[in-house]
Amino acid sequence: MEMAAAAAGAGAGRLEVVVFPWLAFGHMIPFLELSKRLAARGHAVAFVSTPRNLARLPPMPAHLSARIRFVALPLPAVEGLPEGAEATSDLPPDKVELLKKAMDGLAGPLASFLADAVAAGRRPDWVILDFCHHWVPPVADQHKVPCAAFLIFHAACMAFIGPRWANDDAYPRTKPEDFTVPPKWIPFPSTTVFLHHEARRMLADNFGENASGRSDTDRLWDVFERCCLTIHRSCRELEPRMFTLLSDLLRKPAVPAGILLPEAVEDRDQDHRQSSSGGVLRWLDDQPPKSVLYVALGSEAPLTLENIHELALGLELAGVHFLWALRKPAGTNNEQELLPAGFEERMQDRRMVCTGWVPQVKVLGHGATAAFLTHCGWGSTIESFAFGLPLVMLPFLTDTPMIAREMAKRGIGVEVARDDSDGSFDRDGVAVNVRHVMVEDEGNVFSGAEPGFGHRGGQAKLEKKIPLPCYRV
Structure with a gap:
């Protein structure tokens, strides 16, 4: 890991590191993996979150448990935030910003924790924080503790957003059209662009109040x-130009940490029949x-009931076997049919639909799994690389x-067609792309191929691979 080299002045001794992720399991798990890598190198880690989130994290390997301690900071109540909601998975999308408001209320408890650590002679060498913890550096400054940001997004996204100085002064972007082309500060060809409907949503969700x-x-x-x-949860093999560019844009080191796959990559077949996901x-x-x-x-895609029905009917049209990790969309009630009428009966011989937790890395690594229909969250995408x-x-x-x-440019996947006016998709678009990946010209289901991003069929052209010596740090 290059973090040690970037942490100038830390020396070769043991570090005391505080790790504080955003309250979403898609963030907490990569932060936990980073914590394990630090602990495996002899450093002491204090992993900070709320009590309920800490209780739901996977167990710590015995050989690391002495070096990682969990620090619970009770989440303050916020009007409109349901009681007991401590992670994004506990909430519909329209309530997530209230969770950020509640998290901002942890400034006082975090300051007390740091003060106690300093008083006990355990002043942290670093606080590693997430993208939305803008209030943490001022708190850490009071105790003379430097901060580093661990950003679980792919580095190209951070380059696309860019720093404040570029957006406000050099190249201001205010309209959706401004985000449908690469920003002027990326000096090489790039796929970091949005379609019009994506740009509108991105502006509303990320730049808006x-x-x-x-x-x-x-x-x-x-935070920048x-x-x-x-x-960054990435590596130079995946994004060879981005780290130099980010270091220039942010005017500070941008360090690749590798893609930090969970341990399930190694033990994916061990005792799974005894697990809750058996x-x-x-x-x-x-x-x-x-x-x-x-x-x-994923857990946060803003799916509507119509989206779920179109996806279900597209899978039916494709005629393939599938395992679907399905989350109930916000706004549906118990009386509404989550799946189209008759779908489960028609599909009973070739589908499994699971509305509970699914061990994704184990599923991706299973010998029966041939392909992945994904929202392309960075965590899910890089987990698929290993297999x-x-x-x-x-x-x-x-x-x-x-x-x-x-990924489409690299030949690793195909994207379902969308209506650029509203982002909608239909069953036919789903079926065409699923069959493109899963079924050969003769109609035989994809099987027997060597591991890689392609198969022998004349239809599919997903033949490229990414070299990933970086996938374990």
């Missing part, structure tokens, strides 16, 4: 400006090799459209 009282982009810009360096994995055990499409659109799975891509939020475009 929200219930927390501060836009996400303002939070990120403050107040931290000593940025750390039903999913047992179903996969019963399927032919390389015959199943895994479908998962060489082709992608069917249906992006929704923030950086996911840019990731999908880059």
Whole structure:
């Protein structure tokens, strides 16, 4: 890891590091993996979150448990935030900004924790914080503790957003059209662009005012400006030009940490029949090799009931076996049918739909899994790299459209067609792309291919691979 080299003055001794992720499991898990890597090198880590989130994290490996301690800061109550909601997965999308407002209320408890650590002779060497923790550096400054930002997004997204000085002074962007072309500060050809409907949503979700009282982009810009360096869940093999560019743009080191795959990559077949997810994995055990499409659109994609029905009917039209990790969309009630009428009966011989937790890395690594229909969140995308799975891509939020475009350019996946006026898609677009990835010209389900991003069929052209010596740090 290059962080040690960037942490000038830290020396070769043991570091005391405080790690504080945003309250979403898509952030907490990569932060936990970074914590494990630091602990494995002999450093002491204090992992900060709320009590309920800490209780839901996976168990710590025994050989690291002495070096990682968990610090629970009770989340303050905020009007409109449901009781017991401590992570984005506990909330509909329209309540997430209230969670940021509640998290901002942790400034006092974090200051007390740092003061106690200093008084006990354990002054942290670093605080590693997330994109929205704009208030943490001023708190850490009071105790003379430097901060680093760990950004779990792909580095190209951070370059596309750029620093405040570029957006406000050099190249201001105020209209959706400004985000449909690469920014002027990226000096080489880039796929970091949005379609018009994506740009409109991105402007509203990230640059606009929200219930927390501060836009996400303002939070990120403050983090860029107040931290000593940025750390990225990526590597030079994936994004060879981005780290030099980011270091120039942010005027501080931009350090690749690798892609930090969870430990399940190594133990994906160990004792899975005894686990709470055993039903999913047992179903996969019963399927032919390389015959199943895994479908998962993350925990925060703003799916409507209509979206779910079109996706379901597209999977039916495609005629393939599939495992679907399906989250109930906000605004639906128990009386509404989550899936189209008769769908489950028609599909009973070739589908499994799971509305609970699914062990994604284990599913991706299972021998029955042939391809991945994904929203192209960066975490999900890089998890698929380890197993060489082709992608069917249906992006929704923030950086996911840019990731999908880059994966399509690399020949790793195909993107479902969308209406650029409103971002809608239909069953036919889903079916065409699923069959493009999963089915050969003769109609035989993809099977027997060597690991990689392609197969033998004349139709599919997903043949490229990414060299990833960086996938474990």
